[in-house]
Amino acid sequence: MLLSPNLLAEGQSRYISDNVFLYILNGPGTEFRILGSIEAGQPVTFLNETQGDYSKVIDHKGREGWVQTNLISSTQSFREQVPALTNELAKAKAELAEVLNSTDNHAGEVVELKAKLSELENTLSQTVKERDKLKVAVDRSAQDERFELWRQGGLIAGAGLIAGMILVYIPRPQRRNKKRWM
Secondary structure, three states, rough: OOOHHHHHHOOOEEEOOOOOOOOOOOOOOOOOEEEEEOOOOOEEEEEEEEEEOEEEEEEEOOOEEEEEEEEEOOOOOOOHHHHHHHHHHHHHOOOHHHHHHHHHHHHEEEEEEEEHHHHHHHHHHHHHHHHHHHHHHHOOOOOOHHHHHHHHHHHHHHHHHHHHHHHHHHHOOOOOOOOOOO
């Protein structure tokens, strides 16, 4: 008896279905006096007492009475859900606007960064061309230096050859005979 679902549900908030307008009665049936009316979507407190098709509730005005059980819902009514959903929608719209604004800012940054990247790529290609030209000039300079060394070596060898030939044909002083008296 303690684990009965009806006992566990006592005192829990319930709601009148959104699509009805019903009367709260003095007892569990249509033959009892009408205490008042409850609009669709109004919260009620279920008192965990049922007889036939009727359940005992306390309405939003504090009146205790009976309503048809099939018109009570455990989910929140649209009347209760709409303000919360409206607030959530407003928050979502604000977040969306912020994200779109942020996206626009990021799009501008992307365009700016692409322009800088293009500029840096142009600078890099010019620098690479200059480096290649300087490399060719250094290689040519090294070749010219080697050629100059070869040329100088050739000139020195040629001068040595000519000097050697001239020295061969220059008359040599005659040696004095050692046997001879001076």
